[in-house]
Amino acid sequence: MYKLKVLVVDDHPMVLEGMQAMLSQIDFVLVTGLARNAYEAMELLKADMPDVVITDINMPEISGIELATKIKKEYPVIKIIAMSTFNERSYISQMIAQGASGYLLKSASKEEIEEALQTASSNKLYMSLSLELSRKEQQDITNRPTLTSREKEILILIAEGYTNPQIAEQLFVSPYTVDSHRKNLLTKFAVNNTAGLIKLAVKYGMV
Template sequence: MKDEDKIKVLVVDDHPMVLEGMRSMLAQIAFANLTGVASNAWEAIEKIKEQLPDIVLTDINMPDVSGIELAEKIRKEFPSVKIVAMSTFKERSYISKMVLNGATGYLVKSASKEEIEEALLSVHEGRLYMSFDLEMSASEQREMKNVPVLSTREKEVLNLIADGLTNAQIAGALFISMHTVDSHRKNLLTKFGVKNTALLIRTATQYGLL
């Protein structure tokens, strides 16, 4: 497989041993191309600007700027880049915060090569991936996997719907057509599996997306 056809990955972690370990692991994955490593959020942003990877694998617990804050920054500035969080933490709160800030994958650092492969493929294809090794009940894991993956624009529209804005008001606020707003609204109803706006808001709130 040519490098240009591979999934481009940037790894962000403040521990050199972790970076080397991930470099070695990714070298064994045929469809992955490690475009670079970064030891902090600022370095990561510069690397993203230079190379625009498909996926950023980032640690959560970093000094100065956390992985949670980095995820939010990537979501806003580089909406096409997918985010997979890595951590030794297994608490539900960290997972929820990363998902709320744009991550669509969560791996513990002890993950095997096979699990990293599955995470990269799942996230690249637009699906949410949660590590096998999380200290969550089966029902909690199913619930997390049910959380729809939303585009940046869909999240903006969802928030404005929740604020009570009409399609015309949303179109004006986002500088898009009413037809586009209506399309986003229909997509949101489909993704959440609901039939009306009230259920959409209630379900999104239950998932922690509002």
């Protein structure tokens, strides 16, 4: 029987130990490693090439979202399951956007974890049962605009507090150009000023 190789990433030792204990009770799973941060995770990835990475979203230094981005870029075949407490649900959409195949709450039972792994490894999307996305959160996912690479770039600079002329200088383009992109951003986000723009951008994890 082929065992699913799983790597667990979390900065809390207790979660790491708990996950390992629960995963070891699932017969088709083999825990290949435990990482306390994204750096360790990337090391262990290279060494073991797991099938699935279960990662906490909220970690210091490098978040689970950033980690997911890196993993998907270097090893697109690896499935990623995001994990968080119920207090941090706003990040789910970001994880999904980064290619996560599932979402687990830390309150998950052994059965839920098992199901998440099975679902993810069969190329489907698993969502923690106890997880009812609020209407607003649903909207967040569906309404998040698609930005061009230039727009993303400019959005980040706006969020950093740079003005149009400053951004123009940095990007070696005309202030008019920056202004055009900025207007497009406002349109795409359906807001009418910078405050609304940045609020959404932060919530969507784009800055």
